[in-house]
Amino acid sequence: MSLALQIIFDALLLGGLYAIGALGFALVWGVLNVLNLTYAAFIMMGAYATYWLWRIGFDPVAAIPVVMLLMFGVGWLMQRGLLNYVARGPGSLPIALTYGVNLVIVGAALYYFTAEYRSIALPDYLRGSLEIGGAQLTNARVVTMVIALTLTAAVWWFMDRTETGIAIRATRMDMESAQLVGIRPRFIFNITGGISAALAGAMGALMAVIYSVSPQMGDHHLLQVLIVCVLGGLGSMLGPLVGALTLGLVSSIVANLWGATYAMLAGTVMVLLVLAVRPAGLLGRQFYES
Amino acid sequence: MKLETTASGGGLLRWQRRLGGGPWVAAWAVPLALMLFLLPEVTGAYGIRVAGTIMMYIALAQAWNLIGGYVGLMSLAHSAFFGLGAIGMTIFLINGVPLLLAGLGGVALAVSAALVVGLPTLRLQGHYFVIATLIINEALVNGFLNFSAFGFHGAISQNIIAEVGLMELDGAAYNRVFFYAMAVLAGVAMLIVMLFERSRWGLALKAIRDAEPAAAAIGISVAGVKLGIFVVSAALAATAGAVWAAWLGTVDTTSAFDITLTFEIIVMVFLGGRGTTWGPIIGVLIVFSLNEMIGVEFAELSTIISGLIVVVVVLLQPDGLIELFRQGPRALSLRVISANLRRYQVK
Numbered sequence: 001m002s003l004a005l006q007i008i009f010d011a012l013l014l015g016g017l018y019a020i021g022a023l024g025f026a027l028v029w030g031v032l033n034v035l036n037l038t039y040a041a042f043i044m045m046g047a048y049a050t051y052w053l054w055r056i057g058f059d060p061v062a063a064i065p066v067v068m069l070l071m072f073g074v075g076w077l078m079q080r081g082l083l084n085y086v087a088r089g090p091g092s093l094p095i096a097l098t099y100g101v102n103l104v105i106v107g108a109a110l111y112y113f114t115a116e117y118r119s120i121a122l123p124d125y126l127r128g129s130l131e132i133g134g135a136q137l138t139n140a141r142v143v144t145m146v147i148a149l150t151l152t153a154a155v156w157w158f159m160d161r162t163e164t165g166i167a168i169r170a171t172r173m174d175m176e177s178a179q180l181v182g183i184r185p186r187f188i189f190n191i192t193g194g195i196s197a198a199l200a201g202a203m204g205a206l207m208a209v210i211y212s213v214s215p216q217m218g219d220h221h222l223l224q225v226l227i228v229c230v231l232g233g234l235g236s237m238l239g240p241l242v243g244a245l246t247l248g249l250v251s252s253i254v255a256n257l258w259g260a261t262y263a264m265l266a267g268t269v270m271v272l273l274v275l276a277v278r279p280a281g282l283l284g285r286q287f288y289e290s
Numbered sequence: 291m292k293l294e295t296t297a298s299g300g301g302l303l304r305w306q307r308r309l310g311g312g313p314w315v316a317a318w319a320v321p322l323a324l325m326l327f328l329l330p331e332v333t334g335a336y337g338i339r340v341a342g343t344i345m346m347y348i349a350l351a352q353a354w355n356l357i358g359g360y361v362g363l364m365s366l367a368h369s370a371f372f373g374l375g376a377i378g379m380t381i382f383l384i385n386g387v388p389l390l391l392a393g394l395g396g397v398a399l400a401v402s403a404a405l406v407v408g409l410p411t412l413r414l415q416g417h418y419f420v421i422a423t424l425i426i427n428e429a430l431v432n433g434f435l436n437f438s439a440f441g442f443h444g445a446i447s448q449n450i451i452a453e454v455g456l457m458e459l460d461g462a463a464y465n466r467v468f469f470y471a472m473a474v475l476a477g478v479a480m481l482i483v484m485l486f487e488r489s490r491w492g493l494a495l496k497a498i499r500d501a502e503p504a505a506a507a508i509g510i511s512v513a514g515v516k517l518g519i520f521v522v523s524a525a526l527a528a529t530a531g532a533v534w535a536a537w538l539g540t541v542d543t544t545s546a547f548d549i550t551l552t553f554e555i556i557v558m559v560f561l562g563g564r565g566t567t568w569g570p571i572i573g574v575l576i577v578f579s580l581n582e583m584i585g586v587e588f589a590e591l592s593t594i595i596s597g598l599i600v601v602v603v604v605l606l607q608p609d610g611l612i613e614l615f616r617q618g619p620r621a622l623s624l625r626v627i628s629a630n631l632r633r634y635q636v637k
Contacts, residue, residue: 103597
């Protein structure tokens with residue numbers, strides 16, 4: 001019983017983290033039809049930004065909004081300065097470009113920060129833990145899940161209720177028609193890039209609070225984010241959440257039963273199965289793939 | 291799609307036409323082969339190892355060029371195919387299978403992996419293929435690191451020098467054998483690319499690239515063509531992996547499945563010119579000269595430099611440095627570069 005509960009708690013935590021990451025990643029994928037591999041570096045940058053803010057005296061949770069703001073700027077600049085130049089090209093160009101940028105950023109982080117793992121010493125209010133039915137649920141994990149849910153809700157509100165959000169959705173559905181009603185795609189792309197990077201930063205920040213920080217952390221988490229995107233599908237807000245919870249549940253069951261190294265294998269098998277049987281994702285609707 | 295070739299003219303003539311026309315092929319191909327054959331006579335022990343590695347990278351770059359350059363599908367699984375060739379052969383070898391059959395077994399493993407990845411994803415639009423190739427590599431590394439059966443243990447490195455069975459050769463002769471093996475492999479890869487460009491596959495591919503719906507409408511099986519090319523590409527990469535493992539004599543999982551290999555060959559192909567016959571060779575030679583200059587002790591620095599190369603090439607010279615041979619120095623003029631930069635820009 002307590003093992004089952006522990007598995008569910010782990011799944012909720014992982015699911016919450018990956019849901020935020022997948023939300024940001026799916027945004028750029030959906031709107032620009034670009035696979036942004038620099039996302040890995042964005043996650044890592046968010047984590048390091050949190051770490052350094054904590055070092056100069058910030059509370060790690062209070063640092064998250066600051067990190068998101070910083071990463072919004074980074075994402076905007078990346079979109080404006082680089083991605084907009086290849087967005088209309090054949091699909092392999094943006095992938096190669098974002099991969100190259102990722103190599104440069106991760107390489108620079110390895111050079112300046114070294115491969116050393118760093119971690120944040122938690123403030124007192126994040127230290128305790130609740131015990132529910134024999135399973136441990138640390139306060140840090142509770143806070144992480146609350147933040148993840150808040151961010152998901154905030155993105156849903158932004159995309160569904162604000163004018164900018166509606167413009168982004170319109171661009172995603174049909175760029176030419178969006179232009180006809182006066183939406184400027186370049187502006188929408190820049191904002192989308194910014195929001196996406198801010199969400200990557202938030203994911204990195206939470207990773208830094210719960211786990212540790214290292215230059216290559218993003219590369220591993222990006223793979224999980226990709227799996228979540230495929231599992232959940234791109235069409236809806238709920239997709240990443242469902243995909244993330246599925247992956248979280250399967251990963252933590254596999255990790256608890258056979259060991260963490262098989263979790264990746266399980267994720268891959270799930271992805272190939274979903275693509276073979278239901279390519280739009282577990283609950284995705286198809287937007288631009290027709 | 292049927293891929294039979296019409297027999298026209300003498301066999302030799304037809305082959306010559308396919309390889310770039312006329313008797314001129316012999317004029318460069320024969321001296322080139324002779325030079326490669328005699329190369330070990332002039333280079334030292336270190337030189338011949340470098341030359342063999344260059345040949346391996348030419349084979350790998352051409353393998354990737356088939357799917358990544360000509361088809362335009364970013365496969366991130368080529369390190370996985372390379373690793374499957376190496377590890378698969380090792381597993382067969384230590385169970386008593388003879389060398390050549392063991393190598394074939396490794397290639398067969400890679401081909402089945404390519405089918406597993408390609409079958410569900412290549413019929414889909416969008417980026418699912420790229421994602422599947424990226425995660426299959428990670429899954430295979432993790433899988434093989436924990437794999438412990440048939441006398442193979444993924445967590446430790448495996449010595450196969452006795453099983454390869456060339457122990458009576460001295461060091462120079464040993465390297466020479468594998469230089470020739472890699473050179474033959476590179477030659478085969480080049481030949482495949484050249485024949486492919488002039489075959490019905492190449493024509494079908496051009497049709498798909500120019501107008502996929504139209505190509506499908508005239509009866510080209512789009513997914514089938516893509517899958518076929520992907521499998522050939524995977525088999526080539528796996529063969530390179532098997533030869534590499536036999537050459538090295540010791541195999542361990544992490545270095546066989548090292549994903550940096552994939553990105554190295556992508557950098558090479560993009561730098562030289564993707565979807566061209568000679569571009570990848572230019573890319574391989576430039577990257578190797580750069581590595582010799584930088585040295586291996588600055589690993590982070592070479593990561594940063596390969597990243598920068600890709601960024602600059604994609605933005606300013608998306609067709610690769612082969613344009614220098616096509617257009618002459620004009621390819622580097624400010625006008626051409628700024629036109630390249632604005633070519634795919636969002637308006």
